[in-house]
Amino acid sequence: MSGVLAMDQASGLTQMLSAMTRRPAAEAPPAHHQASSLLAAAPAARRHCRTIAVAGGKGGVGKSTVAVNLGMALSVAGRDVVLLDADMGLANVDVMLGLAPSRHIGHLLDGECTLDELMLSAPRGLRVVPAGSGARRLAQLSSGEHAAIIRAFDELAQPPEYLLVDTAAGLSDNVTMFAAAAAEVIVVVCDEPASLTDAYGLTKVLSRDFGVRRIRMVANMVRNEGDARALHQKLARVSDRFLDVVIEFGGWVPHDERLRQAIRRQCAVVDLWPSSHAALAFKQLAGAADKWVEPERAGLDRIAFFAGRTTPVGGVPR
Numbered sequence: 001m002s003g004v005l006a007m008d009q010a011s012g013l014t015q016m017l018s019a020m021t022r023r024p025a026a027e028a029p030p031a032h033h034q035a036s037s038l039l040a041a042a043p044a045a046r047r048h049c050r051t052i053a054v055a056g057g058k059g060g061v062g063k064s065t066v067a068v069n070l071g072m073a074l075s076v077a078g079r080d081v082v083l084l085d086a087d088m089g090l091a092n093v094d095v096m097l098g099l100a101p102s103r104h105i106g107h108l109l110d111g112e113c114t115l116d117e118l119m120l121s122a123p124r125g126l127r128v129v130p131a132g133s134g135a136r137r138l139a140q141l142s143s144g145e146h147a148a149i150i151r152a153f154d155e156l157a158q159p160p161e162y163l164l165v166d167t168a169a170g171l172s173d174n175v176t177m178f179a180a181a182a183a184e185v186i187v188v189v190c191d192e193p194a195s196l197t198d199a200y201g202l203t204k205v206l207s208r209d210f211g212v213r214r215i216r217m218v219a220n221m222v223r224n225e226g227d228a229r230a231l232h233q234k235l236a237r238v239s240d241r242f243l244d245v246v247i248e249f250g251g252w253v254p255h256d257e258r259l260r261q262a263i264r265r266q267c268a269v270v271d272l273w274p275s276s277h278a279a280l281a282f283k284q285l286a287g288a289a290d291k292w293v294e295p296e297r298a299g300l301d302r303i304a305f306f307a308g309r310t311t312p313v314g315g316v317p318r
Helices: 003-016 018-022 063-076 105-109 136-140 143-153 173-181 193-210 225-242 257-264 277-289
Strands: 050-055 081-085 127-129 162-166 184-189 214-222 246-254
Touching: 050 063, 050 173, 063 081, 063 162, 063 184, 063 214, 063 277, 105 136, 105 143, 143 173, 173 193, 184 193, 193 214, 193 225, 214 225, 225 246, 246 277, 257 277
Parallel strands: 050 162, 050 184, 081 127, 081 162, 184 214, 214 246
Antiparallel strands: none
């Protein structure tokens, strides 16, 4: 799929979801009793849903681990969060959280359930939309079917404060369209040459073909912040030279045996061992994400995804 065609389709998805911000806002859900003091108190209502796509280029960098624990950390802090597993056909978010879905995205597309009925309740108030695993059909969804999935979010009585999208590995249209349309893109890297190479490749496609002008890099499985920032400098240096995109340092997650144990026990480390080094890192990332200033879409030529906003000035998508 060409970049222009994919951008046109993603822009069309924005129009489908414009009704989300026109609905009256319901009272915000109460914060959990164990909410972290890292985040400031949420306002009574949000005008739109903030979207963060978590990508990685290369498989095995811990992308889904970051998505799950970031979502959990935001939920622990009292935010209303939905985590969409967008790795169609090879989904694993439900497995990582020990959930047992009876339905998947295919049932939604076939009209057998609504999005509300499809959502799974995870610990700490996090909600998960499972994509299904081992279904070839889900790995070959058409652009119209992707649009139908997104359209389903418009039927929610109240959109979540945050929608996290755990994208697939690689550079498929499914990955690039979700990432290009989100308000924020996190690219997860680890200290391996192939990880940096693939992260650069993903950044190049998003920048060149989709007009993405800012990406936040999160270093995973590193020894310390110095190593994390060194990885960021390597990626940012080559991107600054050859691409029209800013790669910001988003945060880092240390090597932590507690994290490995949590994965084996099918739990989020933020929930199971909230005081572990990894959990504290995810809470810090959540605190930072909650303060990220969304880009001016007109200035950065970004596409508003589930936010459903357009700017009237010159008809430029926001």
